[in-house]
Amino acid sequence: MYGFEIERPTSVADAVAALGADEAQALGGGQTLIPTLKQRLAMPSKLVALSGIAELRYVRREGDVLKIGGGTTHGTVAREAAGNFPGLAALAAKIGDPAVRNRGTIGGSLANNDPSACYPAAALACGATIVTNSREIAADDYFQGMFTTALEEGEIVTEVRFPIPEKAAYTKFEQPASRFALVGVFVAKYADGVRVAVTGASNDGVFRWSAAEEALSGSFSADAVAGLAAPDGSDMISDLHGSGAYRAHLVGVMTKRAVVAAG
Amino acid sequence: MPKDNGIGASTKRREDVRFLTGTGNYTDDINLYGQAYVHFLRSDVAHGRINGIDTAAAEAMPGVLRIFTGADFEALGGLPCGWQVTDRFGQPMKEPKHPVLAHGKVRHVGDPICAVVAETLDQARDAAEAIVLDIEELPAVVDMRKALEEGATLVHDDLTDNLCYDWGFVEENKEAVDEAIRNAAHVTTLELINNRLVPNPMEPRVAVGDFNAASGDSTLYTTSQNPHVIRLLMGAFVLGIPEHKLRVVAPDVGGGFGSKIYHYAEEALCTFAAKALRRPVKWTSTRSEAFMSDAHARDHVTKIELALDADHKFTAVRTSTLANMGAYLSTFAPSIPTWLHGTLMAGNYTTPLVYCNVRAVFTNTVPVDAYRGAGRPEATYQLERVIDKAARELGVDPIEIRRKNFVTEFPYQTPVAVEYDSGDFHRLMDKLEARADFAGFAARREESKKKGLLRGLGINCFIEACGIAPSNLVGQLGARAGLYESATVRVNATGGLVVMTGSHSHGQGHETVFPQVIAEMTGLDANMIEISHGDTANTPMGMGTYGSRSIAVGGSAMVRATEKIINKMKKIAAHLMEAAESDIELRDGTFSVAGTDKSVAWGDVTLAAYVPHNYPLEDIEPGLEETAFYDPANFTYPAGAYACEVEVDPETGRVTIARFTTADDFGNVMNPMIVDGQVHGGLAQGIGQALLENASYDENGQLLSASYMDYAMPRADDVPFFSVDHSNGTPCTHNPLGVKGCGEAGAIGSTPTVVNAVVDALQSGGYKVDHVDMPVTPSRVWAAMQG
Amino acid sequence: MTEVTMTVNGKSVSRAVRGNELLVEFLREQLRLTGTHVGCDTSQCGACNVHVNGEVVKACTMFAAEAQGAEVTTIEGMANADGSLSTIQQAFQDHHGLQCGFCTPGMVMSAAALLKDNPKPSEAEVRHHLQGNICRCTGYHNIVKAIMAASGQDVGAIAAE
Structure with a gap:
């Protein structure tokens, strides 16, 4: 260093x-x-x-929204979100390893926006609001490609607000070495429709799979996804762990499994 | 003999207490007064000409003590190669110089160019960034096939091509093998890759050089499996320091698996710099550095053909391999694809004719050398994969085809030079069949099917040659070292016994197992016995620990030295009891006269040896210290039969190991608990190679899997509990303990077992896949399933 | 340099630290607690695991300055008060859960954290919990077995050799 x-x-x-x-x-x-x-x-x-800022560490429900302080560790989310938003808690419980989960924070993960990180999929699929020290940013506007976000220099993620879905699940196919997501899919079902966000796969970072959202909004079932063509592999990351075509294929498989897991 | 600490007892390890309480002493825990730190500036291109190195600005940086470059070592030797292979035409291999620091050219990413010594590591790193390198990048030679093409860029300009050697074995059999293959009822051919690995012991390498200006002695503390070998190679061939002025200490070492056998540039640099600067100089490798500076492993491209007669008897094996040497010859690199590989191509079978061709190739990659198994996994993998393929092509049971061809009579002279002294391959297979519950496989396959998974069963048999020896034979094969081991046994006046062994424990548990043998021989309590290893100042000479040789060779030396001690003590006891020496018996630590109630305690004899008032001074000298050098008569031949069941997820291609069962023959077993552990570890490394690990270079010679972010190490959830067995082995016939060695078996036997199981699973699902190259990653399986 | 004060293995320590000084450097170099090891530089191997305020963390991925006021426990603080091996340490010895010993301190620290939260983990839970601890020697068999044994479970049947 x-x-x-x-x-x-x-x-x-x-x-x-x-x-x-x-x-x-x-x-x-x-x-x-x-x-x-x-x-x-x-x-x-x-x-x-930011680890000394107590006011950034909390998980609390307000109405149909789960609010998580930006400095909250993955381990805390895994424990404290379990009752109100089990799909998100389960995601947090599988980030990295126990020691990483005791230090890594939701704000840090979203600020970094690693294309293989898990939280971006949850935030985008839930249409979360990313709150900073100066403003509120909708997830759809926040993620701007790998390692790129709407954050300005010196801006801190202070809170993330997740509208709590009726049903949700995250399934991750791990890259065997790093255990980051080779493909991770978060499926969230709300009264007004289903949102599907995919991490790990695309050269553009986390993205919404609109074809799946449409199909699942019509019928929230694995069969609804099974009939879909895989997304375009040419936009997908291709590396020693898998080709773009393989990742595109996995998007379909993981989406289907997420729907099943969501119940 | 107390049941818990003699031969065959699962004695708990005494070394564990220090490791479990954080009081081990690893090389990086050593800090010397006045120590400076070295940082290596390494090449970030795979191949380039060094046109200039400007260190002026860097030398002026804060804390910088000295910056070494290749020019500082020009007059000194290069890192030596310890094995000379002779090619098919009787010519010696090509042996380019391996400079301590790159000189003229850089030849792989990670090749050290400058060594910056400073007061702190951060200062050394800062200064390294201020060095101005003028390196003209050259095309990188990465792919072995392209490296051998006419007009390929040369890794070494003083050579005519990138071929290190073209080796044939047994050359005299070549035509007969060709003929047998032409005339065979069936020939099965398989082309495969034995993937490049990075050994990755959990402790990265460390070197601390020290110089005593008063005596002129140098000391090197290093993470080595064989400190004496480092002393010899570095002292005699690189730095010109005579062995009596050089001490090498390898304290607690955190795993080796072969990668800590070799003499590395950083060791020489730290020793050299300490003398030049009159300061201790320390280097601690980062893991990232280890990926580009520790010797890599395997990396073979092979075509194998198996000829069978109408009765499915194997009639010939012909194999052709390209073996990657990397940019320079590491210490034992040339021997791995040749004498540790070709000699195992008969396997467990009576195949009468074998021809093995190996072309070793220089490329712009990290040097490749031995790693757990070393040559034998490459031999086993190709042979057992092609047998499996043959069985599938012929529609015969993979166990039956193996049994039909087993060697059944011992000693057995193979057509590839080695003579198996003992073994019972049918009994191993019987045990495996019983323990692996093959009868229940169909039901388990159905259970997997219900979960949407394809279950496959893979079988494998293997034999390995361990405890490489004897010295006069390996000398004929090109070894530039002896392969004996030494031990000195010292008994103190108060009766305690110390064994100074040339074997080196870096996880194997010698401090526990060696005393078990001594306890068995003497009846002494284990707490009276101490093992000293890893310090050239203590032990007369040592070849170190690799090739599953510690108990077979080092243990034998210890037995011989202990026998000398016991014989001398019997003489003293006879004198003390005024009896004939031939009547003296040693039992439970007491010397007695046969047929009488006369006895003298162990401690009385040891005291007499050092206080020789009443002592046969005219016949024997006072003192109790004996040394033995043991040079084995033959290799040892551990063998095994393994079974693996995998589940393949047809949607993702992911392979999971569901069951793994082993039946091993290690000869006599000294400590079953430790042997189990050795097998477990070998299996995980083999499973790692089969499913996860791959050192992958791009076409520019950049290592893509250069950290744990991309190099997949096996983790706890990648493996199941293993079911291992090594009971009732056939003892080795030529060493005193009847032992064969157990360190490498798991890594040798597991890779074909896993891949055979994957192919079985895929074929059971109707996929026409007859091979998937390792590592069998999800994406490769999925791609294979797409056709 | 910043002054930090923390409690390490029950003893209060104060030292000046560099801004970029990692907790593991502080422990190994300033306090000479060399049982905590460094096996990688990408925060994956877990050889450096320690407890900070009762939670397992990677001492190579935390700055010493961030441990201001914290309770830190290292492998050197894991034995019983009388110096004898703790239940977990003893189980590692009894079940041969270590070979070269380099990853072992991190394994013990991870195991202790697991058993605190989950006193009777299943095999799958133990394996999942060890995702961030790499061992190259043991094939994990005896580590998993030792941790389950330390939790009071009968491992004779589940971990048959």
């Missing part, structure tokens, strides 16, 4: 102020950023650790 200072504010306001410094960078759980720093792929002058 290059040398840098580390600051550990205890409030969002202090964190935002600290991030005003030149080349300052926010540190969430660090589970992606720290390995990146070890490779000297980033050169911040200052890291602003």
